[in-house]
Amino acid sequence: MIRPVTAADLPAFHTVMLAAGMDPRSSWNRTTLEGLEQSLFAPGSGGFVAVCGGEVCGCVGFRPDREDTLTLNRLATLPDMRGQDIGAALVRAVETVAAERGFRRVLLAVSQFNLEVVPYYERLGYVQANEIYAFASPGSPVPVVLVKRIVGIGSTDLDNRLAEITQKLAELKKLDVNHLIFGSEIHRYELHPPISKEQLGKTAQSFGIDFPEDYAQFLTTVGNGGAGPDYGIFSLDESLELCNTLAIGREFPHRKAWQPLVENLSDGTPRGQGKIPYYINNPVTELDRKKQRAWNEFYYDGNNSSGSMCIGEQGCGHMTLLVVCGPERGNIWVDSRATNYGITPLKKDKSGTTFLQWYEDWLDQAVEQLRGKND
Template sequence: MTEQRWADVRRRVEALRAFPAADEVFGASGHRWVLEQPLGQAELAELEAQVGVRLPEEFRTFLLRVGAGGAGPAYGVFPVRRVRGRWGWEGDGADMADLSRLAEPFPERGPDPDAVDPLLAERPEEEDFDEVEEFENAFEAWDERWEDVMFAPGRTAGAIVICHLGCAQREWLVVSGSHRGTIWSDHRVDDADLAPRPGPDGRPLAFGDWYLDWLRDAERTARGEERTAPGGSRVPE
């Protein structure tokens, strides 16, 4: 069934560049409807051997049947390429993923950062301080500690950055652990933790649904029926 899902996808994506409103699809100016060539079985096997993990099935089949990255949600799926004999993903923030830790289970969304460090439990508010300088010092200390905790490498072990939404917001694909195969939104730049990208039913989106939902929305937008938001969700006209 996984193979069948991708049977006609490459043709559908490449056909979109000819639609009159194709440029209205968010991120199209970045990927320009171009898909990388698919990987061969030997290339995929080498990639997985180097990173030490079998990639989620829908993503594996996408790489083999559709392309090794390119046109997709937001500014496109980060391409996986071999450079000087080593495989890795390329894109704005792709290097945030530690490829040496992909076999480690992606952590459950815990421990809560407030539980890890009581200093994070309450963000300083200006009205709580008599002097502006005191507030600024307290906020700076809180912000630095927040970044130390939230951007600790272990919080994203077992996942790769899959695309860039703009404004330092990204999405991750979990490749190991109980959330394997799902997409997580990363809004830490806005002081929010990573969270699963929900589908219409509220459950976390798997890679295949994430990509194909985007494609259906992009086709409607390119026909002039509606616009798409940065994450691929529909915006009524």
């Protein structure tokens, strides 16, 4: 039986913890009854005990960490009661609390002295995250942080898709240990810690924009950049550094592929899509150079990508844009001006490709590719 912990359970809770057989170097073994009481019964905190034959045989605690995260801690079962899924039941109890309270994820930290339990948590759906544990014991080695997205009560389709992305990314990391997928040797399937909703809101307000919902929730619940298509996704700050911040709040100017016609500077012959004249990049006469300067000022003007932000690099100068203003808001475009192919939409269907569709397609294709290699 799993039930909420009470003050009367503290001695038994403490006994189960100390009986878990943790490495003597771990701060776990320095837990006192007083410290345990303060941790379990602080505002918003709590815990559960598992009762077997009338005696406490397992325990777990939790406490809030930021607005979207519930931290799981102090999970333990008596050695002779292991193998009966008591630990998993206690973890599910904490996850239920997270869902009921509207937390989007559960986070836990594993001591460097107890790394053999990491696979256990991964089987329960937790994935390693490149985050700093807010409650780490001073003087102890930096713990390994694992997180799991929680689909809450009344959750939306977007919540479900983001939770599935987290699981697929963990699978992809396991499948691609040799980094066969293009760009993975750069991001190594690691995500940066999520950004707070407050910080994201302040950024949006300062630039007068409204970030697309799927992108915003990705940043605040999955990761603020890191693993993703091609060489990965830029953090919000990196994206803003690369865009024309003076024009980001203006409407994105394109509705279809943009590659203006230019005349051949030597013979006046018009050229079309993707066929910038040779003399643009290799001027011969002074007239060529004059027209080249005029062309570059026009072609690479930041206003040609206004209302968008660069969220990733594809290689060879191709950049991934996310439109944040105008009718194309929420869709992915590709800026290939560096290779003279203009700015073009990444089309999945007539309505374009959204941020989440782009990310999901990358995951699905990469997993399918690696499963084929491993069969």
